[in-house]
Amino acid sequence: MSDPRLATFITDGEKVLSNLKSEYSKLQTGRANAALIEHIMIDAYGQKQDLRSLCGISVDQRSLVIQPWDRGILAAVEKALQLADLGGSPVNDGIVIRVTLPSMTEERRKHLQKVVHQLAEESRVALRKHRQVAHDAIKPEKDEDVKETLNEQLQKSVDDYNGKIAELAKKKEEEVMKV
Numbered sequence: 001m002s003d004p005r006l007a008t009f010i011t012d013g014e015k016v017l018s019n020l021k022s023e024y025s026k027l028q029t030g031r032a033n034a035a036l037i038e039h040i041m042i043d044a045y046g047q048k049q050d051l052r053s054l055c056g057i058s059v060d061q062r063s064l065v066i067q068p069w070d071r072g073i074l075a076a077v078e079k080a081l082q083l084a085d086l087g088g089s090p091v092n093d094g095i096v097i098r099v100t101l102p103s104m105t106e107e108r109r110k111h112l113q114k115v116v117h118q119l120a121e122e123s124r125v126a127l128r129k130h131r132q133v134a135h136d137a138i139k140p141e142k143d144e145d146v147k148e149t150l151n152e153q154l155q156k157s158v159d160d161y162n163g164k165i166a167e168l169a170k171k172k173e174e175e176v177m178k179v
Contacts, residue, residue: 006153009134013127013161020123020165024172027112032059032101037066042080044073051077063088063100071095112176120169124162131158 025035038052051057055068055077068077071094078097081090088101104112134154141147 003150003153005134005137006150006157008137009130009154009157012130012133013157016123016126016130017161017164017168019126020119020168023119024116024168027115027172027176032062032064034059034064036086036101037064037081037084037099040080040084042073042076044076051080062103063098065096065098066090067096109177113173116169116172116176120165123165127158127161127165 025033026039027036034052034057038050038057040051041048042051042054044054051066054070054073055066058065058067066077066081068074074092074094074097078090078092081097081099086099086101088099091098091100131154135151138147138150138154141150
């Protein structure tokens with residue numbers, strides 16, 4: 001039985017998971033990763049655009065190499081990277097910008113571990129809000145058996161999503177704490 005109220009909750013739950021994955025990808029974990037910078041907004045051509053639409057990004061172990069497709073925006077890209085506070089200073093050689101990321105300190109790892117937990121908790125809160133909306137939509141149902149079945153399915157879905165959130169948080173925490 002596919003109820004539209006549950007289908008809406010499933011869609012919202014997937015959005016919560018997708019958002020959590022996106023937020024986790026932006027966290028620096030000691031290795032260079034293009035996701036750290038590709039969302040940074042650059043002031044170019046009279047409007048704000050994200051870095052990935054204006055530049056090529058390549059990655060090696062500890063550094064990011066950003067090559068704008070138009071050298072005329074090199075200064076704007078460098079300025080945006082400085083404002084992003086990645087921990088490493090962007091170095092502009094006139095063709096590309098290199099950002100060497102510092103190695104992670106124990107203090108930084110512990111801070112990121114807290115951020116991982118905070119993001120997971122925010123996702124659980126968002127999930128609870130969506131559950132409440134679905135629950136309120138089920139309440140007016142006249143047939144008690146149908147109402148009970150829907151509430152059970154809703155709770156099962158909530159438990160599944162909470163498990164997925166916990167799994168994502170655990171993986172990210174291991175990644176952050178790995179030296």
